Amino acid sequence: MSAMIKQPTNSGTGDRAIANEVQEAVGEKKPMTIYRVITNEYFLYCVSTVTFLLVWQVIGQSDMFKGALASPVQVVLRFDRMLTDTLAGLTLWGHIWASTSRVLIGFALASAFAIPIGLFMALNPYVDAIIKPVFDIFKPMPPIAWVSIAILWFGIGEPSKIFIIVIGTFVPCLLNAYTGIRLIEPELYDVVKVLGGNRRDEIIQVSFPASFPAIFAGLQISLSNAWTCVLAAELVASRSGLGFIIVQGMKMSDTSLVIGGMVIIAIVAWTTSLLVIILEKLVCPWKRKLEGF
């Protein structure tokens, strides 16, 4: 990640310049003082997390929210029971898998179509001229707005949920593949031309690899859209999944079930996005880590 450059020992020619150009970060050792511990970011992380949980626990036990907020302990106990008990015929694992499999299927379907179409549009002005205007009509439509149409078309079964996810995932995938190619420095194509490559070489050697980071950014957005969509679909009509758990909790006025469901959603969504990050590291080992959140 950082510029870890070893100095060549006996290269004969490049020694001086290369040595001049290397920058090495040297870590300084400072003495531990109370002030430095208190202002240490990781220490503060722990403080903040513990305080958050404690405050939540205290509020949850008091009747400030009149029972509308379960305390962390209640949530954990409730979900300990969920691991073995069943809700609508499925244990907690079953519900997690129900949602995750929907997300994965819809996500895979959408990216398998959207990315090639986006690449194709960016590379061919005629394809662009045909597809772009129609795509622009659908682009500003919020994914959740499709829930109703999906239920009218496919009923409340699996196909309608997959459909919603595909729709919600499609737009960012296509858009990022498209802009990823559009934003490539045109001089990079000149490099290939000068080296004797043809249009095909330009696409394979420059367009595809240079658009990978943008495509992965699109996949991240798509994935979070996919979770929103699957929840929307499950909230409206379903017999399984994490959204179903939350709705059940709402119907039974069981806030520990609702909050626990939300926590599980956060964990699972976070895990899937971590998988995309790992995949990106594997596919694009050359990508520099940028200042981000």
Place this chain on the structure above:
Amino acid sequence: MKSADYASSQYICLERDNMNTPKIVCQNISKIFIQKGTQRVHVLQDISLEVRDNEFLVILGPGQCGKSTLLRIIAGLETPSEGTVLLDGQTVTKPGPDRGLVFQSYMLFAWRTVMGNVEMGPKLNGVPKAERRKIAQHYINLVGLQKFENHYPHQLSGGMKQRVGIARAYANGPQVMLLDEPFGQLDAQTRIFMEQETERIWQTEKRTVLFVTNNIDEAIFLADRIVSLEGKLPGRMASVYDIDLPRPREHTDMKFLHLRQMITDASTLTL
């Protein structure tokens, strides 16, 4: 590496027989760009020059006077609005592996290692893997980047990036090297060092070189001949200087300083 050397050495033998045909001829080149779909910009006007075989020709001019455009026309990346470019008597219409271009802003493939970048030319021209590895390794060593083969461009400093750019152009075995302000983004020290390196590399692997710069010192240090362009659009040829100082040159040599004074005076006149 074999094939590249073979091509150029054979070429030199042919050239001995008719020393007077120049390598590159630019005949009355003009270039007009159309910007934002509505505005015509006249960038180059009536450029005529000849480059001899194995000559180190420097094109000198301030920023925005059309130097890059001229080089891109010779590389075949732009077509001139008027006039023609001849390479060995053949009209240039498109880019080809006989001309190697080094870009001002490096233009390395961020997704390929140093080795991957340098072997790109042979790869595109269908050289088998083992052989192109050997060619690439030769030029990586030549520019002094051995042990950095597996680094990605973002792990390299500016000077090292430009070495990769130079090695990449060389590895394709071009007869003509075109360098577009290759050291424009480097600090002064690295720049001087890279100029010495360029001269060393040129002495080892003789090629016809067209080198674009805005730096008078750099021009005098490297050039057999300097063509200076006028400082405003459209770019026209201002004057030509033959530099016959012995190599390697010294920046503090009296003759060097004298030349420098002369060219500086002349170019401030045209600004």
Place this chain on the structure above:
Amino acid sequence: MAYESVKVEKPLSLILLPILSVFTFFSAWELIVDTGIVPSTMLAAPSAVIKLFLIKLTDPNPDGAILAAHAWTSGKEAFIGYLLSLAFGLPLGLLMGWFTVVRGLARPIFELIRPIPPIAWIPLTIFWFGIGIEGKVFIIWLGGVVPCVINAFVGVRMTNPTLIQMARTYGASDWQIFVQLCIPSALPMVFGALQIALVCCWVNLVGAELLAADQGLGYLISMGRRLALPDMVVLGMVCVGFVGAVIGYAIERLECRLLAGIRR
């Protein structure tokens, strides 16, 4: 003179193709419904949607309000949620970017809440706020606050470190550096946040009105589904999409203007 004006034409086919493509799209849509390939209980033809649009301009039946009332309700919710997310998210993000203590304390909680899709909060908001406007504003606020915090944070973190060191050598205090250096240099990212957050808020609107609502464009869509009226569903979607597109376009223009002004 080096510069002069000319006119260059795009190839005619590239001008005609988009028009042709949109035209084909709408006629195909009209045709598959009119000829009964797709039953009209599942999809409404464009003509039916336009007809319903004209009716809904004045007729509150069967969903209880005229179109303008739905749009007004949704607009109000989205706008309040948007303003609140700016008012909360931008300062928080800016402070998190500069002050280690704020970052250390706020970040874990933010990271806990961020991966939860805003619509997952619907059941809780119903417990807490009932089905009034507060719950919907809360959901919309959740959607808008995340991009605000992230952009403001990244904007501050991208402040040129050399400038910060320079300010320190002149003896500027932490607070002075924050106000006079970090905030101005984060402005372009903050403008980005204004745009992204508004789009997020508008997208979340449909989610917020998904379960508990009695008016609004999202409610119109849900109602269309419950009454099995595809023309109403499509009308709602078109309205949401159209307003979203107009907002996006307006902000893009505004941003161009503002940023051009800043760069001068």
